Amino acid sequence: MFEFANPWVVVLLPLPLFIYWLLPPMHQRSDAVVISFMEHLEIATGKQKKRSAWVARRSIAQWLGLSLAWISILLALAKPQIVGKPEMKVKTARSLLVAADISHSMDTRDWVVDNERLSRWEAIKRLMGEFIEKRDGDRLSLVFFGTEAYLQTPFTTEVKVVRWFLDETEVGMAGQMTSIGKAIGFGMKMFESDTLEQKVMLLLTDGRDGGKGISPLDAAYLAKADSVKIYTIGIGNPDLPGTDLDEESLKQISEITGGKYFRAMDQQQLAAIYSTLDQLEPMEFEEEEAKPITSLYYYPLIAALLIGLVLLSFRVLYSMVNLKK
Missing domain, CATH: 3.40.50.410 (von Willebrand factor, type A domain)
Incomplete structure (x- = not known):
């Protein structure tokens, strides 16, 4: 018989959405334009360079990956398990x-x-x-x-x-x-x-x-x-x-x-x-009161780790491509 040891974990499913709505967005800062003679240009014009700020936008694939990772973590916390019949x-x-x-x-x-x-x-x-x-x-x-x-x-x-x-x-x-x-x-x-x-x-x-x-x-x-x-x-x-x-x-x-x-x-x-x-x-x-139990929590936990690694790998590849440009 399949069951969850901690089914109450399902109430944590909308937690990321509450955090997204309640907390202010994180602004990231960086140089808008990077050129090799920027220092000489500042001296010639007498003006200092300015740093821009923006809110990072995620793609649909990233949102989907993060959602799957969160669901996998919750499944692991819920402790899925197979409970056998009581032994004589x-x-x-x-x-x-x-x-x-x-x-x-x-x-x-x-x-x-x-x-x-x-x-x-x-x-x-x-x-x-x-x-x-x-x-x-x-x-x-x-x-x-x-x-x-x-x-x-x-x-x-x-x-x-x-x-x-x-x-x-x-x-x-x-x-x-x-x-x-x-x-x-x-x-x-x-x-x-x-x-x-x-x-x-x-x-x-x-x-x-x-x-x-x-x-x-x-x-x-x-x-x-x-x-x-x-x-x-x-x-x-x-x-x-x-x-x-x-x-x-x-x-x-x-x-x-x-x-x-x-x-x-x-x-x-x-x-x-x-x-x-x-x-x-x-x-x-x-x-016997104690029933044989086979824990399955490590399956969704492994899935969450793999999804995280995939997202991290895409982010690293995306950064390398932008640097080459």
């Missing part, structure tokens, strides 16, 4: 904490991603990384747990930083056991200093709580009291022998806090879960 900006309205299990069982190589056999944690890192990069608008934090829970990334809107710290994490860095209750409790401490009202925790694990510290259900009730919603994701197939996944506890945790439980046995299911989470916790947008 992601509104930071939610804190999302990802608590991921990195105990020794997550090193089990039973997932196939793009025809490549990977450990559970390697596959999760790939898909979780893509999910994190799409959350441009949430304040994200990473908490990893095994025997103990520890903070990997505090709450931040820099999703690329969170993705980098995720990629640098390996299985076993937090111990070999699985402490789900400690992970939720540690996450609650992170939320205590958070100022946003919407608080969401995403809990991923393939095991059951080791029974040390606070129990997962007690931690879930504490999360509910602080209005924290927990989505739980169980990794692996609980029907296979040797699987330690405690689906019942994960379901109860999500139900207590108003979240939802998901089971992820392969890459496709986990990708579908992330898509569902995008729908359950969609990005929130708001219209």
Whole structure:
């Protein structure tokens, strides 16, 4: 959309005419006749030479050039500009904490991603990384747990930083056991200093709580009291022998806090879960007040300068021609 930032400048358009009418004309003086023996002629006649005065008359071309230059200057002062449509900006309205299990069982190589056999944690890192990069608008934090829970990334809107710290994490860095209750409790401490009202925790694990510290259900009730919603994701197939996944506890945790439980046995299911989470916790947008503006004032300003140079050039040429005569 084209518009002028200072449209009131148009009132200055007749200003040169008022000056022309109100101020007296400027009289210019010069010798009427210039000859080489003027001094000798003055001595012989006993008379002094006189200087004449006149009011300079401008041609139609000069008046037209000056008018165009004045109009160009006013256009520049009016600041013509192109104003774009308001941009849609992601509104930071939610804190999302990802608590991921990195105990020794997550090193089990039973997932196939793009025809490549990977450990559970390697596959999760790939898909979780893509999910994190799409959350441009949430304040994200990473908490990893095994025997103990520890903070990997505090709450931040820099999703690329969170993705980098995720990629640098390996299985076993937090111990070999699985402490789900400690992970939720540690996450609650992170939320205590958070100022946003919407608080969401995403809990991923393939095991059951080791029974040390606070129990997962007690931690879930504490999360509910602080209005924290927990989505739980169980990794692996609980029907296979040797699987330690405690689906019942994960379901109860999500139900207590108003979240939802998901089971992820392969890459496709986990990708579908992330898509569902995008729908359950969609990005929130708001219209940005500042609109993109492209200034165009320099075009009429350049035009005014060029017109001035042309008029000056004609005046210089006219003076040179008169001198030769």
